[in-house]
Amino acid sequence: MAKIIGIDLGTTTSLVSYLKNGKPEIIPNKLGKRLTDSVVGVDKYGTIxxxxxxxxxxxxxxxEEIKRSMGTNKIVKLGxxxxxxxxxxxxILKKLKEEAEDFLGEEIDEAVITVPAMFNSIQKAATIKAGELAGLKVERIISEPTAAAMAYGIENMEKYQKILVYDFGGGTFDVSILELDDGILDVIATSGDNYLGGKDIDEILIKNISAKIKNDVEKIKxxxxVEEAKKRLSTLMGTDIIVPELNIDYELKREKFEELISPLVNKTIDFIDKALSSTKLxxxxxxVVLLVGGTTRIPLVQETLKKIFGSKVKKFTDPQEAVAxxxxxxxxxxxxEIxxxxxxxxxxxxxxxxxxxxIGEYQGIIMPDTFSVIIPKNSNLPCTKSDTYCTAVDDQTSVNIKVYQGENKLVYxxxxxxxxxxxxxxxxxxxxEAIEITFGYNINDILTVEAKILSTGVTKLIKIELNNKNKENSDKKGSTYKNSSYYSDYKIIxxxxxxxxxxxxxxxxxxxSNLLEKMKEMLVSENKEELDKLDSTLTDLLFEV
Structure with a gap:
């Protein structure tokens, strides 16, 4: 059988791996580095x-950081x-595929690609499409924390353990709780934030050092x-950030750095507790607590977790390689091969x-378009669950059944x-009259929905392949400001x-408050020009007060 590669398609960096003599190995790129920056550009000749x-x-x-826009209709210009x-x-995937082919000396046409645990079906489908565009068959995608647990579990199969994977990467944060027992790795809970990562720490530092910078070239410099200073602070108690052309010569002490980022670190602990409470653990x-992702190199992150979990905290040789x-x-x-x-x-x-x-209750009011959950989050797969609904008006002869995915009380x-x-x-x-609605959901992301009129036995069944969902169709049904393709650009401020x-x-x-409401409105309408103006006004106001 042809070789299948494993790919960690990251927000800031990506890696590719393969199995060698029963053990996973990272494939270095042509520069001899194991990490490839997740950045796509064009040179002066127009070549990608x-x-x-x-x-x-x-x-x-x-x-850069295109992963945060996966599953949206955002269009970016390159050249x-x-x-x-x-x-x-x-x-990015083509580049990783080519590096793997050169290293292994054979053609590669299939890959397992990892995604954040909190990616929704549209985002997963977008990842599969990206693989196909790169010439890769992608029949299997797995969550990043699960992948990291597999890297650990393959060496520790004889132990019974409850594992917490703390995955703090460049662009996302995930926590997953898994149970390892006699070679079976059972995912029992997930939580996290697709807009919380090392990038957000960088943004906090940039705004603290020079909130007035708006020019793209200046911000890139x-x-x-800032990225290099952040890395140095993992081993040093202080460092200088010097950009002569911007007249920046800023001394950053680790103590100040930790003060600035502590709200983000504390937020990750909230997600841990949320995941634990959902399983009554x-x-x-x-x-064991597995540290995964480059952001876990930050001493404050490690110290915070050790205060909670003590010696149970374990580090991979390189936390950035665990997922791959x-x-x-x-x-x-x-x-x-295994x-x-x-x-x-x-x-x-x-x-x-x-x-x-x-029709249900929301904030004490009976209203339409409330979300009635049939399969709760963290349900084991495969699963089948049903609920019964009654007609809402006299002489009702039909019903339109709308299916949603999410955690919000209102469907839109x-x-x-x-x-x-x-x-x-x-x-x-x-x-x-009553209608029984039955959901069946399996590990391949296929959802079946059956509606049965109980008095007549008449049924109607549809099948939804969630990994093939069309994002344009979904977007027509409404959006919140957090679904905006620009949300990640303004989330921190x-x-x-x-x-x-x-x-x-x-x-x-x-x-x-008024500025925030206007920003939310502009996010929904995808008005980038107005968002930039509001961002500038809000930034100035916050740093003045």
Missing amino acids: IVGEEAKRILNGTKI DKEYSPEEISAE LKLE KREDIN LGAGVQAGIKSS SSEDGLIITDICNYSLGVAS ENLFLSEFRVEGIPKNKAGA MEMAEDKMSKLSETNREKV
């Missing part, structure tokens, strides 16, 4: 370049051409220096709740998946404003 060379471009003809997020990600029930190594293990299992007797069996969960629109804040109409309900008084609100005077609090 990927990786470190692209990262060093200062004139703006490059795209004189426009690209979708999938197309930019495909260029400062960002490159306590902190002391965890046997796990993807290599999964690739080996899929290609049968036998079923020696390999891990993974059981997965539903990362988001699945349900339908219904969740992800629309599909809809279908059930006809033939007998005329009767409101509430007298908006959260900073919300955190400061309680400490502001009544006058300034009203100003900040």
